[in-house]
Every structure is written in C-alpha cells, then in structure tokens.
Amino acid sequence: MISMLVTLVLVFILQFLFYSWWWIIIIPLAMGFLEKDSFAKAVAGNGLGVFILWFGMSLYQWSISGEIIVGRIAEVMGVGSGFILALATGIIGFLVAAIAGYAGFSLRKILIKEYQI
Amino acid sequence: MRMFKTLLAFGSLLALFILLNNNQGSIPPLGKFLNPFAGFWQNGTQLDQINEVLDVKGLRDEVKVVWDERQVPHIFAENSYDVYFAQGFLTARHRLWQMEFQTHVAAGRVSEIIGSKALEFDRLQRRRGLLFGAEQTIKAMEADPETQLTLQAYANGVNAWIESLSPATLPLEYKLLNYKPETWSTLKTALLLKFMAWDLTGRNSEMDLSIIRSAMGKEFVDRFYPDDTPGTDPIIPPAKPWRFDPLIAEEAAPAFEPQFVRDLREDEPDKDNGSNNWAVSGKKTASGFPLLANDPHLGLKLPSIWYEIQLHSPGMNVYGVSMPGAPAVIIGFNENIAWGLTNAGSDVMDWFEIEFRDDSYTEYLYLNEWTKADIRIEEILIKGGETVRDTFAITRFGPLVKFGKSRLQNGHPVGLAMRWSAHDPSNEMSAIREMNLASDMETFFKALEGFGAPGQNFAFAAKDGDIAIRHNGRYPLRNQDQGKFVRAGRDTTGEWRQWIPYDQLPVISNPWRGFVSSANQNPVGEKYPYYLGWEYDDYERGARINDRLEQLEDITFEDMQALHMDNFNKQAQLILPFLLQQIRAENLSEEETEIIEDLKQWNYVSDPDQKAALVYKQWWVRLEEAIWDDELTLYGEARERPTRSVTARELLKNKDLVYYDDIQTPVRENRQDIINNAFHKMVVDLAITLGQYGETWELGKARGTDINHLLSVKGLGRTGLFTGGGSGIVNATKKTHGPSWRMLVELGEFPKAKGIYPGGQSGNPGSIYYDNAVDGWVRGDYYDLHFLTSPDVDNNSKLSMTSLRNYQ
Numbered sequence: 075m076i077s078m079l080v081t082l083v084l085v086f087i088l089q090f091l092f093y094s095w096w097w098i099i100i101i102p103l104a105m106g107f108l109e110k111d112s113f114a115k116a117v118a119g120n121g122l123g124v125f126i127l128w129f130g131m132s133l134y135q136w137s138i139s140g141e142i143i144v145g146r147i148a149e150v151m152g153v154g155s156g157f158i159l160a161l162a163t164g165i166i167g168f169l170v171a172a173i174a175g176y177a178g179f180s181l182r183k184i185l186i187k188e189y190q191i
Numbered sequence: 192m193r194m195f196k197t198l199l200a201f202g203s204l205l206a207l208f209i210l211l212n213n214n215q216g217s218i219p220p221l222g223k224f225l226n227p228f229a230g231f232w233q234n235g236t237q238l239d240q241i242n243e244v245l246d247v248k249g250l251r252d253e254v255k256v257v258w259d260e261r262q263v264p265h266i267f268a269e270n271s272y273d274v275y276f277a278q279g280f281l282t283a284r285h286r287l288w289q290m291e292f293q294t295h296v297a298a299g300r301v302s303e304i305i306g307s308k309a310l311e312f313d314r315l316q317r318r319r320g321l322l323f324g325a326e327q328t329i330k331a332m333e334a335d336p337e338t339q340l341t342l343q344a345y346a347n348g349v350n351a352w353i354e355s356l357s358p359a360t361l362p363l364e365y366k367l368l369n370y371k372p373e374t375w376s377t378l379k380t381a382l383l384l385k386f387m388a389w390d391l392t393g394r395n396s397e398m399d400l401s402i403i404r405s406a407m408g409k410e411f412v413d414r415f416y417p418d419d420t421p422g423t424d425p426i427i428p429p430a431k432p433w434r435f436d437p438l439i440a441e442e443a444a445p446a447f448e449p450q451f452v453r454d455l456r457e458d459e460p461d462k463d464n465g466s467n468n469w470a471v472s473g474k475k476t477a478s479g480f481p482l483l484a485n486d487p488h489l490g491l492k493l494p495s496i497w498y499e500i501q502l503h504s505p506g507m508n509v510y511g512v513s514m515p516g517a518p519a520v521i522i523g524f525n526e527n528i529a530w531g532l533t534n535a536g537s538d539v540m541d542w543f544e545i546e547f548r549d550d551s552y553t554e555y556l557y558l559n560e561w562t563k564a565d566i567r568i569e570e571i572l573i574k575g576g577e578t579v580r581d582t583f584a585i586t587r588f589g590p591l592v593k594f595g596k597s598r599l600q601n602g603h604p605v606g607l608a609m610r611w612s613a614h615d616p617s618n619e620m621s622a623i624r625e626m627n628l629a630s631d632m633e634t635f636f637k638a639l640e641g642f643g644a645p646g647q648n649f650a651f652a653a654k655d656g657d658i659a660i661r662h663n664g665r666y667p668l669r670n671q672d673q674g675k676f677v678r679a680g681r682d683t684t685g686e687w688r689q690w691i692p693y694d695q696l697p698v699i700s701n702p703w704r705g706f707v708s709s710a711n712q713n714p715v716g717e718k719y720p721y722y723l724g725w726e727y728d729d730y731e732r733g734a735r736i737n738d739r740l741e742q743l744e745d746i747t748f749e750d751m752q753a754l755h756m757d758n759f760n761k762q763a764q765l766i767l768p769f770l771l772q773q774i775r776a777e778n779l780s781e782e783e784t785e786i787i788e789d790l791k792q793w794n795y796v797s798d799p800d801q802k803a804a805l806v807y808k809q810w811w812v813r814l815e816e817a818i819w820d821d822e823l824t825l826y827g828e829a830r831e832r833p834t835r836s837v838t839a840r841e842l843l844k845n846k847d848l849v850y851y852d853d854i855q856t857p858v859r860e861n862r863q864d865i866i867n868n869a870f871h872k873m874v875v876d877l878a879i880t881l882g883q884y885g886e887t888w889e890l891g892k893a894r895g896t897d898i899n900h901l902l903s904v905k906g907l908g909r910t911g912l913f914t915g916g917g918s919g920i921v922n923a924t925k926k927t928h929g930p931s932w933r934m935l936v937e938l939g940e941f942p943k944a945k946g947i948y949p950g951g952q953s954g955n956p957g958s959i960y961y962d963n964a965v966d967g968w969v970r971g972d973y974y975d976l977h978f979l980t981s982p983d984v985d986n987n988s989k990l991s992m993t994s995l996r997n998y999q
Contacts, residue, residue: 143957
C-alpha cells in the first residue's frame with residue numbers, strides 16, 4: 075500500500091514537472107529494485123499506483139479539457155467513449171509500470187543476494 | 192532461470208517502450224499520446240482561455256489585443272514592427288501546426304514527418320521548384336527593407352509563441368505524428384505564398400491537349416477546346432476600347448509533336464479552384480454607398496484556410512482574412528477601400544520538351560549546342576534518419592519535372608521542363624502590405640503592380656465611390672495558343688521574353704452598368720490585343736451574377752447574401768428541357784417516370800433538399816462520359832473532356848455528331864440514344880449507392896459537403912453537411928470544395944462588413960472555436976465583423992482584452 079502510494083506520488087511529481095511519459099518506467103523500475111521481498115508489491119503495487127494516477131489524471135484532465143477533445147479522440151481511436159479512453163490510459167500505465175516493477179525486482183534478485191544472509 | 196526471467200522482463204520493457212514511444216503505422220505513439228500530463232488530454236478548451244496580460248519577449252512596445260466573441264484578434268500596436276510581430280504570435284497561438292505543416296508540404300518535406308510513403312510526393316514537389324521559387328522570392332523580398340521588417344517581425348512573433356509552448360500545450364497534430372515545431376523563418380512565409388500560387392495556377396492541360404491533337408487532329412481541338420468558352424460574358428465588358436500600342440509577340444513556332452507522353456496530371460490542384468467577386472456602385476445600392484462581395488472557392492479543410500484578423504498601427508487599420516503563415520491581410524477592407532480576389536485563370540505555366548545528352552540529365556540541346564543545366568542537389572530527410580538525394584536540373588525553360596521513360600530516335604533521353612511565373616523573383620508581400628494601406632483606387636492599383644503570382648482578379652470599391660476590377664498578375668507575352676500545347680524547348684520560339692506591361696492589363700473602373708464582377712471566366716473579349724490563355728471557367732456563374740446585378744436596384748446586404756447563396760443552375764435551365772424532350776417515355780420504369788416528372792417540375796434551383804438537382808448533375812456527368820470518354824481513353828488514360836458549355840452547345844445544335852456513337856458497342860448510337868442510355872445508367876448507378884428513389888437522393892444528403900482535417904484523420908473533420916449549390920452555380924459548394932470565405936463590405940462613412948468561413952479561428956480540434964462557424968456557413972448566415980478604431984472596450988460587451996507586454 076505504502077509503496078503503491080510512493081510510486082503514485084513520485085510519478086505525479088516528476089510528470090507534473092517534466093511531462094515525459096517514461097517516468098512510469100523509471101520510478102517503478104527503481105521501486106521494484108528497492109522492494110526487498112514481495113514480488114506482488116513490486117508488480118501490483120507499481121502497476122496499481124500508476125493505474126490510479128493515469129486513470130485518475132485522465133478523468134481530472136477530461137473535466138478541465140472538456141468533452142470536445144475527448145469525444146474527437148475517442149472517434150479517432152475507434153473507441154466508444156471517453157471513459158474507455160481513460161480506462162485504456164490507466165491500463166497502459168498499469169501494464170508498463172507492472173512490467174517495470176517486475177524488471178526492477180528481478181534485477182535486484184540477481185545483483186543482491188540479501189535473502190541468503 | 193532467474194537470469195532468463197530478468198532478461199525477459201527487461202526485453203519486454205524495452206519492446207513496450209519502443210512500441211509506445213513511436214508511431215505504429217497511423218497509430219500515434221500511445222505512451223506519449225495517452226500520457227495525461229502531456230498527451231492529447233491536455234488539448235482541450237482550457238487552451239481557449241484568454242489571458243489579460245501576456246509577457247512576450249521581443250516586442251518594442253505594449254500591444255493591446257481585443258478578442259471578440261469568435262476569438263478574432265483585433266491588434267492595436269504602436270508601430271509596424273509590433274503589429275506584424277503580434278500577428279505572427281497570435282496566428283501561431285491558433286494555427287501553428289497548420290501553418291508549419293503547409294510549409295513542409297510546399298517545400299517537399301513531408302517524408303520528415305510521416306516517413307518514406309511521402310517520398311515520391313516530396314520528390315515531385317522539389318522538382319516543381321516551389322522551394323526554388325520561394326528562394327528567388329525571398330531574395331526580392333529581403334532587398335526591400337520594409338518587406339524584410341514585416342516578414343522578420345512576423346517570424347519573430349511566431350517564434351516567441353513556439354518558445355512559450357510546453358510538451359503539454361503542443362498542438363494536437365504534433366502529438367499525433369510525434370514531432371516538434373522548428374524555428375519559423377521568412378523563407379517559410381515565401382513558401383506558403385508559392386504554395387498558394389501553386390494551388391491557383393498549377394493546373395495545366397498542355398500534355399492532354401498535345402495528345403488529343405496528335406490523336407484526333409487539329410480541327411477536333413479547335414472545335415471542342417476553343418479559346419473562348421461559349422456564352423461567356425467577359426469580366427471586362429467586350430465593348431471597352433483598348434487605347435495602347437500592344438507589343439508584338441514573336442512568330443509562332445510550328446506545331447510540335449512531343450515524344451514524351453507521360454501524364455502530367457498527377458496530384459494537380461482542383462479544377463474548380465475559383466471564386467466570385469463583385470463590386471456595386473452607390474448608384475445601385477439602397478444606402479448609396481458602394482458594396483463589395485467576395486467568396487473564394489477552395490478545397491475546404493480544417494483547420495480553415497483563412498484566419499480572420501484586424502491590424503491597427505499608426506497609419507493602418509485593416510480588417511480581413513490572412514493566410515496562416517503570412518503577415519498582413521489578403522482579402523479585406525480598411526476605412527477607405529475594400530477588395531476581393533478571384534483566380535485569374537490566365538496561363539502562367541508552360542511545358543517544354545527538352546532533349547538531353549545522356550541519362551545524367553545535365554546537358555540539354557539548345558540552339559544546336561549542348562548547354563549545361565543548373566544542378567541542384569536536393570536532400571530529402573526521411574523520418575527515422577535516412578536521407579535521399581535527388582538531383583534537380585534547371586534549364587532555361589524552368590526546372591525539369593518529368594523524365595525517365597522516353598527517348599528520341601537518336602537515343603537521347605527527353606524530359607519535360609516547367610516554366611512557371613512563380614519561379615521568378617517578385618515581392619508579393621510588399622504588394623499585399625501596400626494594399627492594406629491603400630486609401631483610394633490610385634494607391635491600390637499602384638500597390639498591385641508588385642503582385643506577380645498568382646494572377647488574380649482584384650475587385651475593388653472605395654468610400655469615395657469608385658469601383659473597379661483588374662485582371663492582375665504577370666503574364667508572358669505570347670502568340671495565339673502559345674502555351675496551349677507542349678512545345679519544343681530547343682530554340683528561342685516559345686521562350687518567355689517579356690511580360691505584358693502592367694498598364695496594358697485588363698482593367699475597368701466605374702463602368703456605366705454600375706457594377707463589376709468576376710467568376711473566373713475569360714477576362715476579355717476579342718478586341719483585347721493579347722492572348723492570355725484559354726482554360727477559363729464556364730460562363731454560367733459569371734452570367735448569373737451579371738444577370739442578377741443588372742436586375743437588382745437599391746441593393747442591400749440581404750440581396751448580396753442571397754446572391755452568395757444563389758443555387759440557380761443556369762446550365763440546367765439551358766439544356767434540361769431539351770434532354771427531357773429526348774426521353775423515350777415508353778422505355779421508362781415506374782421509378783424512372785417519377786424521376787422524370789420531378790425533373791420536369793424542377794425550378795433549376797439546386798437547393799440541398801432537391802432530388803432533381805442531384806439527378807440532373809449525375810445524368811449530365813454520364814452524358815459527358817458517353818460522348819467523349821470512349822474516344823479520349825483510346826490513347827491511354829482519360830484525357831481532359833471539352834467543357835460543359837461546349838458539350839451543351841453540341842448537344843443542342845448538332846443532331847449527328849460522330850462522337851455520340853459509343854465506339855465500344857457494335858450498334859451505332861445517336862444523340863437520342865446516348866441521352867436515354869445515360870439516364871438509365873444514372874438511375875441504376877444511383878440506386879446501387881442510394882437505394883430506392885427517395886430522401887437519400889436529395890442533393891444535400893447524397894452529395895452534401897465534407898470538410899476534412901488536413902491530414903484526413905477521421906473524427907477531426909465535419910462531414911455530411913447538408914449543402915446545395917455546385918459547379919457552375921454562384922454558390923459553388925461541392926463535396927469537398929466551396930466558398931472558403933464569404934465577405935460583404937459597405938463603404939459608407941464608417942465601413943460595415945459581414946463575413947463567415949466554414950471553420951473557426953482555432954486550429955485545435957479540442958477547441959470550441961475549431962468549427963463553430965460551420966453550421967452557420969451551411970445555412971448561409973454571416974457574422975457582423977467588428978471594425979474597431981480603438982482598443983478601449985465597453986465592459987459590458989462580449990469583447991475581452993489581452994495586453995502583450997515585452998519582457999527582457
């Protein structure tokens with residue numbers, strides 16, 4: 075729970091300041107690497123953190139940007155509604171962050187043999 | 192095992208990163224595009240917000256901008272540098288992507304954005320020499336300090352806007368295509384002007400006519416492709432005497448059979464790029480003041496072609512539409528004058544067959560000697576990093592555009608060079624700027640002298656009561672029919688040596704009939720001593736406008752609006768009764784009988800709810816195909832057909848024309864047969880696409896109008912608009928083409944104006960100002976144009992204000 079929140083907050087701050095989408099790779103990778111024991115936390119914690127952030131921010135930005143752009147892009151992308159677009163945004167965020175979290179976690183397992191001590 | 196899993200995880204992560212960070216075909220880079228912090232989610236209505244104060248680097252003084260309820264900026268600046276700087280800044284605010292993309296199209300740099308699928312387009316665009324022409328033009332522009340200041344101020348303004356952008360506020364299309372804006376330069380403005388010139392003068396039938404002449408004979412061409420379109424009421428009343436001693440063109444070259452028969456027709460501008468304009472003298476208006484109207488017909492796209500603006504600085508107060516990417520106002524008015532443009536249609540592009548020494552295309556035969564061509568190496572960058580080099584030969588007959596297939600009997604390769612007036616240095620920007628400042632006919636015409644390409648009919652009205660129209664531009668001095676066919680570029684015959692002198696161009700002011708008008712028809716009658724070209728528009732629109740203006744007295748704004756929206760189909764009036772007479776009633780099905788009855792009842796008005804308007808038009812098209820295409824396709828692809836009015840003349844006058852027969856059938860068809868056959872074919876064809884005869888056959892539904900996004904991305908355009916009108920109709924609205932700006936101006940004590948264009952001020956598809964005027968445009972509504980004299984706005988009005996302040 076805490077690691078999920080840390081991911082969420084860190085990605086939020088960095089994206090707020092520097093925009094780039096690949097912060098959802100960097101932070102989960104680092105968070106996965108810092109995660110000592112729980113595979114689930116590394117994967118689901120990071121994934122859910124980014125999912126909540128991207129899905130939530132999409133809904134929030136939708137409320138600021140208005141229906142026009144969201145409606146048009148839904149049509150451009152061939153999806154039925156803005157909600158599906160926001161959900162897709164969240165799911166892509168989840169997928170990327172979960173894989174990055176797992177990659178970080180398994181890298182640690184190779185580099186640091188802490189559980190053997 | 193662990194190692195393997197880790198590698199697999201990193202491998203997938205890398206693959207996912209590459210997948211989501213780059214375009215996959217037409218799919219945008221999803222990671223970037225969906226990113227809620229910088230992706231499309233950010234391109235909404237919040238970008239419409241108007242700030243009260245904006246700090247802008249590079250201004251000389253404070254600039255005040257009043258925004259009206261449609262976000263038209265009214266710029267009040269203290270000096271001419273600032274006024275164009277602010278124009279660049281604010282136009283970029285609304286239209287940055289569009290203006291930059293169009294310069295890439297003009298320069299043949301589309302591959303940089305969308306990859307190698309645009310390579311052939313880019314190659315052709317480079318060979319056409321738009322970039323070469325722009326470079327020539329920029330030399331002429333930069334030689335004039337005033338023009339240089341104007342262009343540079345505008346460019347600085349655009350760049351100030353670009354610098355203010357963040358990844359989040361970048362226009363949507365950059366995000367879709369995954370690239371970034373580059374620095375704006377004065378060359379880009381020159382490129383845009385060339386692009387416009389191309390759009391308006393780049394169509395040419397020389398190759399087609401050369402092929403038709405060699406296949407069908409000279410008489411065929413003389414008869415069916417005449418220099419004067421039947422029925423034309425010229426722009427300048429033909430009775431006007433010309434009081435000057437004309438220059439004499441050199442003797443005509445003998446007829447020439449080109450070897451090189453490659454089709455020139457790929458990707459040419461629309462045939463119907465035309466327009467209407469007219470000016471009415473105070474004698475004929477209800478208010479007693481002159482009135483001016485204009486509606487340029489162009490391909491309709493979103494973002495819109497035009498950007499509405501008012502520019503106010505010491506000595507200047509001008510309102511109208513500008514071209515995103517170019518300073519000043521192109522069509523508009525000031526306190527004293529108003530002007531409108533239609534395409535001149537005179538021939539400013541000739542094709543020459545050039546004989547080359549070998550396949551390097553570097554030396555060509557001229558006056559029996561091998562002459563070196565100027566060689567340019569063009570580098571075409573392709574998205575992803577590759578660079579393609581293309582050599583580009585420029586002969587004294589212009590750049591070599593087409594080559595690569597044909598050889599002469601002596602083994603030498605041949606190619607086609609294109610001589611085009613827009614390749615020559617000229618300073619249209621200065622002319623446009625001076626036009627904006629002009630105060631009467633004299634100063635206006637003086638300004639036009641520098642406007643070389645594209646050739647335009649300038650309709651003009653002034654507060655002091657003058658009205659005038661001028662067929663303006665640089666036209667080469669020619670023999671009759673020179674430029675109608677491809678010529679041999681081997682010697683001096685057919686070379687362009689001089690332009691028709693400016694003071695000998697067709698012009699008329701304050702004619703007795705109390706109005707002037709143009710609708711792309713032949714500008715002059717037989718008395719005019721120069722040959723200008725032959726591919727003018729059919730007579731119908733021009734004749735209808737002149738009929739109406741002659742009939743009308745005490746003309747008001749409402750009359751002018753009605754004329755802009757006039758859907759009367761003059762061609763149908765001329766020929767439909769005859770076609771209906773020819774129908775063999777005994778062969779009609781029940782449905783066909785109903786259709787014929789509707790056609791008989793039809794009042795020739797092509798309103799959107801008219802089924803007969805669609806049926807007539809489709810019948811006519813099939814009739815043209817039946818008469819001409821069987822012969823014209825014998826020699827390769829379908830060639831340019833004779834015009835509507837030539838075909839109509841033959842049908843009405845000539846019972847036994849050999850071309851009525853369809854040479855692909857064993858029977859011999861006569862006139863009545865082809866009229867009936869075309870009718871049956873039309874009914875069958877339309878029933879397949881539209882179903883049973885009924886509502887779906889209405890013109891506005893079956894044809895209507897689609898305004899697509901510049902990239903043709905589905906979802907970003909406005910399609911299925913319920914419109915009437917069509918070719919040869921004053922309201923020249925068609926499927927993807929039509930009146931791109933409708934403007935009416937009355938020049939009283941204080942100018943009063945109305946206007947509308949099918950789009951909106953913003954280029955952002957997420958903005959409410961992206962397409963807010965489309966529905967009004969379909970209905971034929973107009974907005975009142977607020978011509979302001981000061982930036983001080985009443986707090987209760989719908990206007991809002993921005994101060995642009997310099998910061999260092």
